[in-house]
Amino acid sequence: MKQLIDSFKNNSKNYFKTNILFVTFVVTSVINGILIRALTVGNFLQLKPMMADLAIVLIVGALGYFFKPKNQFKYFFTWSIIFTVLCIINSMYYTNYLSFASMSLLATSLQIVDVGDAVVENVMEIKDFCYIWQLLAMIFVNKFLKKKGYYEKVAKVEKGKIRAMYTLVAGLICLGFFISMLNSLDIGRLSKQWNREYIVMQFGLYAYQANDLVSSLKPQISPLFGYDEKAKEFREFYDNRDKTIKTNKYTNIFEGRNVIMIHAESIQTFAMNLKFNNKEVTPNLNKLSKEGIYFSNFYAQESVGTSSDSEFTLNTSLMPANSGTVAINYWDRDYVTIPKLLKEKGYYNFSMHGNNGSFWNRLNVHKSYGYDRMYHYSNDFELDEMIGLGLSDKSFFRQAVPKIKDISENHKNFYGTMIMLTNHTPFSDLVKQGKDELEVDYKYKTVNPKTGKKETVSAPFLEGTKLGNYLKSVNYADSAIGQFIDDLDKEGLLENTVVVIYGDHDAKLKKSEYEYYYNYDPYTDSMLDSDDPNYKEFNNYDYELNRKVPLIIWTKDKKFSTEVKEVMGMYDVMPTLGNMLGFHNDYALGSDIFSKKENVVVFPDGNWITDKVYYNSQKEESYQLSSEPISSDDIKKYSKYAEDAISISNSIIVYDMIKKNNETQSLIKENEVKNG
Numbered sequence: 001m002k003q004l005i006d007s008f009k010n011n012s013k014n015y016f017k018t019n020i021l022f023v024t025f026v027v028t029s030v031i032n033g034i035l036i037r038a039l040t041v042g043n044f045l046q047l048k049p050m051m052a053d054l055a056i057v058l059i060v061g062a063l064g065y066f067f068k069p070k071n072q073f074k075y076f077f078t079w080s081i082i083f084t085v086l087c088i089i090n091s092m093y094y095t096n097y098l099s100f101a102s103m104s105l106l107a108t109s110l111q112i113v114d115v116g117d118a119v120v121e122n123v124m125e126i127k128d129f130c131y132i133w134q135l136l137a138m139i140f141v142n143k144f145l146k147k148k149g150y151y152e153k154v155a156k157v158e159k160g161k162i163r164a165m166y167t168l169v170a171g172l173i174c175l176g177f178f179i180s181m182l183n184s185l186d187i188g189r190l191s192k193q194w195n196r197e198y199i200v201m202q203f204g205l206y207a208y209q210a211n212d213l214v215s216s217l218k219p220q221i222s223p224l225f226g227y228d229e230k231a232k233e234f235r236e237f238y239d240n241r242d243k244t245i246k247t248n249k250y251t252n253i254f255e256g257r258n259v260i261m262i263h264a265e266s267i268q269t270f271a272m273n274l275k276f277n278n279k280e281v282t283p284n285l286n287k288l289s290k291e292g293i294y295f296s297n298f299y300a301q302e303s304v305g306t307s308s309d310s311e312f313t314l315n316t317s318l319m320p321a322n323s324g325t326v327a328i329n330y331w332d333r334d335y336v337t338i339p340k341l342l343k344e345k346g347y348y349n350f351s352m353h354g355n356n357g358s359f360w361n362r363l364n365v366h367k368s369y370g371y372d373r374m375y376h377y378s379n380d381f382e383l384d385e386m387i388g389l390g391l392s393d394k395s396f397f398r399q400a401v402p403k404i405k406d407i408s409e410n411h412k413n414f415y416g417t418m419i420m421l422t423n424h425t426p427f428s429d430l431v432k433q434g435k436d437e438l439e440v441d442y443k444y445k446t447v448n449p450k451t452g453k454k455e456t457v458s459a460p461f462l463e464g465t466k467l468g469n470y471l472k473s474v475n476y477a478d479s480a481i482g483q484f485i486d487d488l489d490k491e492g493l494l495e496n497t498v499v500v501i502y503g504d505h506d507a508k509l510k511k512s513e514y515e516y517y518y519n520y521d522p523y524t525d526s527m528l529d530s531d532d533p534n535y536k537e538f539n540n541y542d543y544e545l546n547r548k549v550p551l552i553i554w555t556k557d558k559k560f561s562t563e564v565k566e567v568m569g570m571y572d573v574m575p576t577l578g579n580m581l582g583f584h585n586d587y588a589l590g591s592d593i594f595s596k597k598e599n600v601v602v603f604p605d606g607n608w609i610t611d612k613v614y615y616n617s618q619k620e621e622s623y624q625l626s627s628e629p630i631s632s633d634d635i636k637k638y639s640k641y642a643e644d645a646i647s648i649s650n651s652i653i654v655y656d657m658i659k660k661n662n663e664t665q666s667l668i669k670e671n672e673v674k675n676g
């Protein structure tokens with residue numbers, strides 16, 4: 001036994017002596033894999049992801065032995081750079097979005113170069129760069145080894161191919177060990193890839209990124225595979241659900257009316273509830289919401305396609321694509337959309353936007369959704385005032401009114417989508433141009449100790465902060481909406497028109513911006529300590545719930561003054577409006593909110609929300625929203641619906657399932673006719 005231990009000791013010693021560079025590469029890469037989880041999702045000591053990291057690093061490292069020892073540094077260093085950069089990018093992404101970066105997102109953002117400055121202004125923290133130590137360690141070890149003549153010595157003893165084989169086997173053993181620890185949930189989630197946080201937690205960052213790379217190629221590859229299984233799932237889903245169309249007091253109330261949809265860029269409900277020095281941030285939205293039907297518990301369901309995803313979900317009542325975006329990768333499919341259904345009723349459909357029509361591929365997508373024309377940028381507007389990404393909202397709306405007037409005179413009915421732009425991250429251009437009107441400081445009265453007189457003092461509060469700039473920008477957008485409604489009214493365009501305003505998604509601000517807002521002490525101009533009794537915690541759930549956006553349905557002639565407090569999602573807009581305007585989409589995944597008993601809103605990452613609970617599918621944790629508890633059966637039921645909604649939407653998107661289903665149906669009918 002002693003002999004065995006001694007020989008093991010000697011062998012290990014010899015191994016380490018002649019594999020210093022490889023071992024450094026493996027150890028530093030695995031440590032960074034642990035570090036990124038420690039600084040993001042937090043489960044750094046878990047064996048499963050550690051095994052996955054180790055297996056990947058060993059397999060990658062094994063190939064290094066095919067190089068001569070003096071050339072191995074170049075190989076290992078290149079991989080160290082790749083791993084370090086992955087850690088930095090993902091750390092930065094997590095800092096800003098509490099999720100992990102995706103290749104499909106990168107590919108998408110290459111299409112939208114204009115967002116560049118928005119990205120630059122996102123926050124980077126020192127911790128995002130701590131992974132660089134791996135490169136320094138590799139350089140240091142290489143220098144040291146060179147000095148000691150290590151590579152020449154190793155060249156005499158190393159049999160590269162055999163080492164590569166052994167290392168590969170070691171890597172595969174780790175991989176086998178790791179796979180044996182996986183359960184069916186893990187495997188299911190890996191193949192779907194939408195639950196990114198979960199995948200990094202269970203599989204480590206390197207496996208996540210490799211899997212992401214493969215799934216980002218899916219848009220090109222996947223239509224070729226797996227159709228039959230998905231088609232069966234699709235048929236079963238729609239066959240098994242209740243097809244009765246329910247009516248309620250809102251049924252057909254807007255039949256024959258024009259519709260103006262205002263796509264309110266990045267407006268969150270949070271902003272509507274705020275006042276600074278007694279001034280509302282959104283006086284116009286507040287007024288419209290009091291007069292119309294105001295959905296105060298409404299969520300966008302966007303994924304990496306942000307604005308374009310919301311346009312898709314609103315117009316189709318489907319969820320965004322799992323990988324890639326509908327606008328870029330799957331715009332040419334046959335979707336059942338609001339414009340198409342309204343066209344059957346004789347409507348003319350248009351969209352207008354103060355940015356380039358190629359942004360989010362809109363010129364193609366809108367046409368495919370059934371819009372007759374897109375008015376955009378310099379093509380249709382005079383670029384007389386530029387703020388942020390393009391034409392300012394006020395100029396855009398001002399120039400849009402005569403165009404709408406013209407349309408209304410030439411068509412029986414119209415459906416128009418007005419895509420706003422100025423309130424787009426980074427929200428700073430308006431302030432830079434001095435066009436902001438809202439003051440976001442905190443004014444209070446105090447007695448001047450020198451004069452003994454009362455005076456007003458201003459504490460900076462949100463001035464100069466990102467949230468402050470955002471709210472100034474929301475205030476501008478609100479005022480642009482107010483001006484638009486007034487101008488439409490002056491032209492008589494509100495008489496037979498329904499105006500729908502929706503926030504397209506949240507502002508993607510960091511949690512710390514809200515923590516600062518809720519815990520600011522104007523008297524010391526600083527933030528309260530977290531152990532202060534007045535400190536207000538703003539946890540991850542508060543953050544998620546705060547991502548709500550407004551939805552308002554308003555008409556000039558009828559004051560509804562109704563607040564709908566039930567939870568609602570972007571995919572419920574089409575069925576809800578459909579009930580009011582008289583159209584119906586058989587494939588809708590959302591519901592008419594006025595006919596639904598208990599609604600559920602599914603998010604693209606698999607989380608979902610009802611009036612009772614916010615369910616985090618990554619953590620399998622429910623956050624209670626009402627005193628009435630939710631049963632475990634309901635949790636199962638809604639989790640299943642969340643999976644179905646995501647999967648069915650994805651099948652429709654990837655395989656063009658609606659078109660294929662229609663073709664099959666007409667074939668069946670043809671056959672029935674033939675056979676009598």
Ligand code: GP9
Nearest residue numbers: 305306307308355359424
């Ligand atoms: C760009 C605008 C913004 O034209 O619609 O898109 P987003 O970055 O919010 O997806």
Ligand code: MN
Nearest residue numbers: 266306307504
């Ligand atoms: Mn947007």
